[in-house]
Amino acid sequence: MLYIKCPYCGLRAQKEFSYGGDATVKRPNINEEVSSEDWDNFVYMRKSPRGKHIELWQHIAGCRQWIKVQRDTATHEIFQTAKVTEEIR
Amino acid sequence: MSQPFRLNKEGLINRNKKISFTFNGKKLFGYEGDTIASALIANGIHLVGRSFKYHRPRGFFGAGVEEPNAKLQVEFNGHSEPNVNATEMELVEGLSATSQNCWPSVNFDVGAINNFLKMFFPAGFYYKTFMWPKSFWYKIYEPFIRKAAGLGVASIEKDKERYEHKFEYCDLLVTGSGPSGLASAYAAAKNGAKVILAEDKPRFGGTLLTDDVSIDNLSGKDWAEKIISELKSMPNVTVKNRSQVFGYYDHNMLVMFERVSDHLEKKSKFTPRQRLWYIRAKETILSTGSIERPIVFGNNDTPGIFLSAAAKEYMKVYGVLVGKKPLIFTNNDSAYETALEFKKNNVEPTILDTREEHSSELIDEAKSKGIDIRFSHGVIVANGYKKVKSAKIGKLNKHKNSFDKIETVDCDCICVSGFWTPSVHLASQSGNKLKYEEKIDAFIPDKKKQQETSVGAANGSFTLEESLKHGFENGSNISAKITETKAEISIPNVNEKKYGAHDKFWCMPLPKNENPKRFVDFQNDVSVSDIEIALREGYRSIEHVKRYTTLGMATDQGRTSNLNGLQLVSNIENKIVPEVGHTTFRPPFTPITIGTIVGREVGMEYMPTRKTPMHEWHEKNNAVFVDAGAWKRPRYYKQGNETLFEASKREAKNVRENVGICDVTTLGKIDIKGPDAAEFLNRVYTNAWMKLPIGKARYGLMLREDGIVMDDGTTTRISENHYHMTTTTAQAANVLSHLEYYLQIVWPELNVNVVSTTEQWAGAAIAGPKSRDMLSKLYPDLDVSNDALPFMGYKESDFFGVPSRIFRISFSGELAYEINVKSDHGMFMWEKMMEVGKEFGNQPYGTEALSTLRIEMGHIAGPELDGRTIPSDVSLNGLVSKKKDFIGKNSLGREAFNVESRQKIVGLIPIDRKSSIPEGSHIVQDQNAKLPNPKLGHVSSSCWSVENNNPFSLAIMKDGKNMIGKKFFAVSPLKNKSIEVEVISSHYVDPEGKRVRS
Numbered sequence A: 001m002l003y004i005k006c007p008y009c010g011l012r013a014q015k016e017f018s019y020g021g022d023a024t025v026k027r028p029n030i031n032e033e034v035s036s037e038d039w040d041n042f043v044y045m046r047k048s049p050r051g052k053h054i055e056l057w058q059h060i061a062g063c064r065q066w067i068k069v070q071r072d073t074a075t076h077e078i079f080q081t082a083k084v085t086e087e088i089r
Numbered sequence B: 001m002s003q004p005f006r007l008n009k010e011g012l013i014n015r016n017k018k019i020s021f022t023f024n025g026k027k028l029f030g031y032e033g034d035t036i037a038s039a040l041i042a043n044g045i046h047l048v049g050r051s052f053k054y055h056r057p058r059g060f061f062g063a064g065v066e067e068p069n070a071k072l073q074v075e076f077n078g079h080s081e082p083n084v085n086a087t088e089m090e091l092v093e094g095l096s097a098t099s100q101n102c103w104p105s106v107n108f109d110v111g112a113i114n115n116f117l118k119m120f121f122p123a124g125f126y127y128k129t130f131m132w133p134k135s136f137w138y139k140i141y142e143p144f145i146r147k148a149a150g151l152g153v154a155s156i157e158k159d160k161e162r163y164e165h166k167f168e169y170c171d172l173l174v175t176g177s178g179p180s181g182l183a184s185a186y187a188a189a190k191n192g193a194k195v196i197l198a199e200d201k202p203r204f205g206g207t208l209l210t211d212d213v214s215i216d217n218l219s220g221k222d223w224a225e226k227i228i229s230e231l232k233s234m235p236n237v238t239v240k241n242r243s244q245v246f247g248y249y250d251h252n253m254l255v256m257f258e259r260v261s262d263h264l265e266k267k268s269k270f271t272p273r274q275r276l277w278y279i280r281a282k283e284t285i286l287s288t289g290s291i292e293r294p295i296v297f298g299n300n301d302t303p304g305i306f307l308s309a310a311a312k313e314y315m316k317v318y319g320v321l322v323g324k325k326p327l328i329f330t331n332n333d334s335a336y337e338t339a340l341e342f343k344k345n346n347v348e349p350t351i352l353d354t355r356e357e358h359s360s361e362l363i364d365e366a367k368s369k370g371i372d373i374r375f376s377h378g379v380i381v382a383n384g385y386k387k388v389k390s391a392k393i394g395k396l397n398k399h400k401n402s403f404d405k406i407e408t409v410d411c412d413c414i415c416v417s418g419f420w421t422p423s424v425h426l427a428s429q430s431g432n433k434l435k436y437e438e439k440i441d442a443f444i445p446d447k448k449k450q451q452e453t454s455v456g457a458a459n460g461s462f463t464l465e466e467s468l469k470h471g472f473e474n475g476s477n478i479s480a481k482i483t484e485t486k487a488e489i490s491i492p493n494v495n496e497k498k499y500g501a502h503d504k505f506w507c508m509p510l511p512k513n514e515n516p517k518r519f520v521d522f523q524n525d526v527s528v529s530d531i532e533i534a535l536r537e538g539y540r541s542i543e544h545v546k547r548y549t550t551l552g553m554a555t556d557q558g559r560t561s562n563l564n565g566l567q568l569v570s571n572i573e574n575k576i577v578p579e580v581g582h583t584t585f586r587p588p589f590t591p592i593t594i595g596t597i598v599g600r601e602v603g604m605e606y607m608p609t610r611k612t613p614m615h616e617w618h619e620k621n622n623a624v625f626v627d628a629g630a631w632k633r634p635r636y637y638k639q640g641n642e643t644l645f646e647a648s649k650r651e652a653k654n655v656r657e658n659v660g661i662c663d664v665t666t667l668g669k670i671d672i673k674g675p676d677a678a679e680f681l682n683r684v685y686t687n688a689w690m691k692l693p694i695g696k697a698r699y700g701l702m703l704r705e706d707g708i709v710m711d712d713g714t715t716t717r718i719s720e721n722h723y724h725m726t727t728t729t730a731q732a733a734n735v736l737s738h739l740e741y742y743l744q745i746v747w748p749e750l751n752v753n754v755v756s757t758t759e760q761w762a763g764a765a766i767a768g769p770k771s772r773d774m775l776s777k778l779y780p781d782l783d784v785s786n787d788a789l790p791f792m793g794y795k796e797s798d799f800f801g802v803p804s805r806i807f808r809i810s811f812s813g814e815l816a817y818e819i820n821v822k823s824d825h826g827m828f829m830w831e832k833m834m835e836v837g838k839e840f841g842n843q844p845y846g847t848e849a850l851s852t853l854r855i856e857m858g859h860i861a862g863p864e865l866d867g868r869t870i871p872s873d874v875s876l877n878g879l880v881s882k883k884k885d886f887i888g889k890n891s892l893g894r895e896a897f898n899v900e901s902r903q904k905i906v907g908l909i910p911i912d913r914k915s916s917i918p919e920g921s922h923i924v925q926d927q928n929a930k931l932p933n934p935k936l937g938h939v940s941s942s943c944w945s946v947e948n949n950n951p952f953s954l955a956i957m958k959d960g961k962n963m964i965g966k967k968f969f970a971v972s973p974l975k976n977k978s979i980e981v982e983v984i985s986s987h988y989v990d991p992e993g994k995r996v997r998s
């Protein structure tokens, strides 16, 4: 079971979180024209990298904040966590 | 009744307390502190089971977790458990053990014929033989294998025991209380670290209990006791015996299995049987010790053959002799300690040492005690079927590949030692890349991935001095990094015997024309020839050899077989062991009970139960409940002998004719506040929200980004910047997360807050033509006329002294209202409604009637919003704004969503107006068509229309409304039904929606 550092609450067990997918995907702006290709990329196309990956998790049984987690998908090592408003390089 | 193999004084058992038990029906006794194994051996019983494949007689081989053979069916404390390790299970009064995998008895086993037909059971036998013909598999092969190969029998009774889970955090977890574990825990504790020390056996001390050593002038055992009692007195230390750390998971999460009360005769009501600990440790010290490995020889599985250290443990811990005429067969010095122990107890051992004549401290001592030592000797084959009677031994030639001399000697046990294998299971599980240590012919931990450090024998250090030093140093250094305190500790003086070098010898050759079975893996019956066959047939990878031969795949995880298997493969392949590599170590290290994994999450505790504030009233009034997620909702209120069908019909009819009330507390409720709330709703819902006036509700539809309908519900504008959203019961949690996602990540610039208020409000729907009359009695001072409180209107008013919210919304399609009061007032509201509603014929109605009402109105719910439908599929395209953008809008233009023939919602009625259509039925043109019969759609919801007094269903069907008037079949192979149906509109009752506005 992973041990995830919520930027608001501190280290908590994975049980308290739910997974929310790739954090690098950016939704096209509301009320703006978007090409079908860009839209399809946003809705469906995801990379499945082996290694470092920035993901969204929600601290669902805690502060309910969505957070960013940089994790190695192969080893489960967590390098960094951040608020969603912060950047992970 | 005497115990022929019990020593008079030796051992740590409590001779003042006799414990009686039975084995295969025979009444026996042992002492408190015995295991089943030690008590049976004391009674001279060695034959305890039959082997897995060949049903060969098997006895004890080890004295702890390494035991591959002695798995028994054990009944105690009122339950029966299979595959119990006899060398670990402590004796309790009244315990009854039986042999398994034998029929009709352990002494006469029909399956033993397999042993004589062994040419039919080579490696890969199952793969080769049972492959064809395919039809034979279910009827002949599988039952045969199951009957022949079964281990114990799982109980079919409900497990009455209590199991618990515990979560714990510590600075340092130490796994194993041998010398290095004790030293580590002690040093860390002195530095102020929060320490957990886990020992899998009942007694602390590990090898200190059996080795002839002294530490600071105390015996090993006394020193261990001193350290343990000091550790126990420290508030920062938790010391646990009977606790096996069996799994090492990500981020330093270790899981430990504690046997809390299996050894107790009587226990209090709430004492758990076993407990699972989830331990998150900052650092872990693995002091798991090592396990002796056997030397392979002919018939090496005969009862009476033991690991040499196990034989010593039986003497020193249990005061039991494994035999009175022992042969000690060894390639190293450690077995000499066993020989000396026998000698001390007046038993004359003979030592067969594969090494050439030489000298060492232990050899010299054995010689001086007059023990018969034969160098360059080994056991070729053991004789005796159910017990060792003699052994054919041989003097090895110079190359150790044949014999200079062969003779037969009498013996009643053989104690074998092929040197020591560090227990690296936990280290390997943690991701540590092991390395092969030539010096000890075994793998030891190397490059770590997590915060773990192996010390002592687990790290390949086999001297006490080294183990203690490593333990103290690592315990101190590792904990000091956490506590930033370093206490002064002096490493004690040690007195131990020096061992000479071991012989890299692991398998006896066979004389010409002799071919007894030589087992590598006892539990899975894998012999040398099985592995040879696998290699001959082209298997190369050790992982493939393992799967083909089942080597190391039994419940003992190859603890005694792994390295010998690797040696064999590398010999044949002309490789060295590190090139062959090792197979993966997987948790659990030892078998654990399913009950422990499940813990308290059984029955009522399987998941939380959510009850509405009116639950007790429902219970008192014969409600039959249904699970809606974690909620309990009244499905119907049973009157007399009513069936579900009759009751729901009565309740629904009463709503259509008079008035009914329904507990709608379970609906998801979300409070939405902030100056941008309207803008937010406008983006979340498909329809327009910018102009909703204060005091008005609106029905809204929510999509996912892929255009699929996510949820529907009404949202009411309570005040300028305050909205009250309702969701379906099932989607409440998902919708909240969905809203939080957009507010926190996508549009953080919107000034809006959302919070769940589901638990804060109790809700009741009042539905039916007489609902307004009833409402006016509930609110005598409020104008509830159609003009003052129109459809989708909202008011706040006092309900007999408590604040309440009145929403004029309807799920039933009737004139209806929903009243919300604070949860604490829910019961008050409900009882008041029942009282006031009497004169209008009010009756409560449950979810079944609620479904009936919504289905015949054509209102969609979960079965229609099944994750595949877009708004136009369920006739809700009118709610999709063309002017504004919203979540999922861009997806609605996808080609597949706009095909004319797309499956859409319709109504169905049976042609005979009688047959109910099972939900899930498929709609087909021709009920007799060849399979696969082309499917035109499926039935999503079914009810008995109380309005029209015949069955009615909603269906999602190809071509949708274009099919109206046509006839099809709704077929349900599951219910064995085929019903001719006609397609009609999905709005079966009041299609214009007049009633809700009346």
Ligand SMILES: [Zn+2]
Binding pocket: A006, A007, A008, A009, A010, A059, A062, A063, A064, A065
């Ligand atoms: Zn948090």
